Amino acid sequence: GAVVSQHPSRVICKSGTSVKIECRSLDFQATTMFWYRQFPKQSLMLMATSNEGSKATYEQGVEKDKFLINHASLTLSTLTVTSAHPEDSSFYICSARDGAAMNTEAFFGQGTRLTVV
Amino acid sequence: GNSVTQMEGPVTLSEEAFLTINCTYTATGYPSLFWYVQYPGEGLQLLLKATKADDKGSNKGFEATYRKETTSFHLEKGSVQVSDSAVYFCALTPLTGNQFYFGTGTSLTVIP
Numbered sequence: 001g002a003v004v005s006q007h008p009s010r011v012i013c014k015s016g017t018s019v020k021i022e023c024r025s026l027d028f029q030a031t032t033m034f035w036y037r038q039f040p041k042q043s044l045m046l047m048a049t050s051n052e053g054s055k056a057t058y059e060q061g062v063e064k065d066k067f068l069i070n071h072a073s074l075t076l077s078t079l080t081v082t083s084a085h086p087e088d089s090s091f092y093i094c095s096a097r098d099g100a101a102m103n104t105e106a107f108f109g110q111g112t113r114l115t116v117v
Numbered sequence: 118g119n120s121v122t123q124m125e126g127p128v129t130l131s132e133e134a135f136l137t138i139n140c141t142y143t144a145t146g147y148p149s150l151f152w153y154v155q156y157p158g159e160g161l162q163l164l165l166k167a168t169k170a171d172d173k174g175s176n177k178g179f180e181a182t183y184r185k186e187t188t189s190f191h192l193e194k195g196s197v198q199v200s201d202s203a204v205y206f207c208a209l210t211p212l213t214g215n216q217f218y219f220g221t222g223t224s225l226t227v228i229p
Contacts, residue, residue: 004160006160032215034215034216034217041224042221042222043206043219043220043221043222044161044206044219044222046216049215049216093160093161095160095161095217097215105151105163105166106151106208106210106217107163108153108160108161108162109160110159110160111158111159111160113158
């Protein structure tokens with residue numbers, strides 16, 4: 001089946017630094033990718049929808065200047081957490097759908113555990 | 118609008134017990150319905166899906182039937198195992214559009 005690869009799986013960074021998370025669709029073209037944030041024992045919170053070649057659409061309450069999303073190709077989207085602070089520590093998950101297929105499931109990356117110290 | 122309402126957890130069962138996790142949805146038109154499973158520290162994996170009314174999705178002993186009349190997609194398994202311990206998410210995607218709508222997740226713990 002289709003695979004979405006997310007990297008890194010874990011990252012620890014200092015407050016004030018920026019962290020980039022990559023999301024790749026390995027065997028299909030994803031015109032749209034989604035970025036989620038998950039707090040402990042809670043559901044997925046959609047942060048933004050990433051569209052190839054255009055600006056991302058952010059959900060209400062998500063700071064677009066803090067969470068920079070770039071979807072430069074049909075197989076790669078990146079999320080950059082800028083000037084990270086401890087409250088940004090969380091589990092971030094990306095997902096993608098095969099743009100050529102109808103009624104298909106979303107494929108998820110393995111997630112990235114971000115810890116800001 | 119589109120939304121998914123899922124049974125609150127956590128659920129704790131003994132091995133070989135019967136499992137039901139309720140899921141109901143609200144959607145315009147005819148959505149596709151999914152169950153995803155998340156093991157600790159990992160992303161979500163598709164467990165099963167159904168794309169039209171009366172379809173039954175099944176995988177690894179889990180089943181769910183797309184019931185349009187009750188707008189439900191309940192997850193069932195006849196005999197759970199310790200390895201089924203995970204968080205289960207019900208989700209839908211509308212006929213048009215790319216976005217997924219998730220339930221809040223139900224944590225299942227199976228004890229030997």
